Amino acid sequence: MNTLTGCLVLLLIFALLVYAWPLLLVLAVIAIIYQIYAALYFKSEKFNTIKEKIQAHIHDCNDLNDHIENLKSTALVVNRADYGEAVYHDNSRWNVKRDALKKQVYAPYIYECSRTVCDNARKEPFKYICKYFGIKADEETLGKFEAALNDFSAAEDGKVALKAERTAILESISSDIPWAIKKFSQKKLEKNLGFEEVDFSTLYFPKYEFKYTSAGGNTGTTYDVVMDIDNLNRFVIYLSEKIKFSKTVAGQRALMTSKLRQHIKERDHFTCKYCGASTEAEPHLLLEIDHIVPVSKGGLTTEENLQTLCWRCNRSKSNKTTNVQVST
Structure with a gap:
């Protein structure tokens, strides 16, 4: 920025301070009044x-x-092996x-x-x-x-x-x-x-x-x-x-992919198998896919072992399972 440009910028700032301060003062007063209004509104009975x-x-x-x-x-x-922790020291000359x-x-x-x-x-x-x-x-x-x-x-x-x-x-x-x-x-x-x-x-x-x-x-x-x-x-x-994969009956399974998740929801008509809530009645309802017999207890990812639950029922089931595991 040269000297002439710098002077013009300073003059512009000075002019704004001289002629615009009344407007800035009015805006500041309006802002303060609004803040008071908002604070009173959020505490109001209405x-x-x-x-x-x-x-x-x-x-x-x-x-x-x-x-x-x-x-x-x-x-x-x-599953990376943890080989412990060591402190690094470099005793080389400065340039290496x-x-x-x-x-x-x-x-x-x-x-x-x-x-x-x-x-x-x-x-x-x-x-x-x-x-x-x-x-x-x-x-x-x-x-x-x-x-x-x-x-x-x-x-x-x-x-x-x-x-x-x-x-x-x-x-x-x-x-x-x-x-x-x-x-x-x-x-x-x-x-x-x-x-x-x-x-x-x-x-x-x-x-x-x-x-x-x-x-x-x-x-x-x-x-x-x-x-x-x-x-x-x-x-x-x-x-x-x-x-x-094993060719035995127990070894037959599907893959839990996004495609399978969607298929199970469609099969169950987008309805929770526990409480009957559905996206037809609740358009914004979150539906999840649940293993009827948990994988931790030998349940397989098969269509017969999968069901649609709403998030409330699925969370409730998970909490009950967790409580049982803790008590034992």
């Missing part, structure tokens, strides 16, 4: 009446939000020190590797995940990844249902809420009504990471394999192709 009218729906919405967060906490499989090596840390989902392994992992990610994270191609491991896919799919479906349910609740009271509150205090409105904060992002999907860093730290490469719904579907199929 607002409390609206809040009480929809309290049961908000509570149900928050319960669904908690359920989704629990589904999102599902962990993937890592390898500072980057001391920054390497042991983490179950991160594999510090050579550039060659890193490049190969980019070409065949599933193969190298199995090789370097100790994932065996067997029935037990396949079941764990199917369970993860089932939970994450339900979480994604739940986010859609939750968003629609919140929107429906807010629209049901829209005519009772002042325009200014809806326009300028939407977040405060939701908070004061009692809605819990919702995370609609997909950042919870776990990932396997192959990381190469040169000894000096000057070059590096990282390849992330994010286990989202698409990759989990493909990985389940990949593992199944590596497993030699």
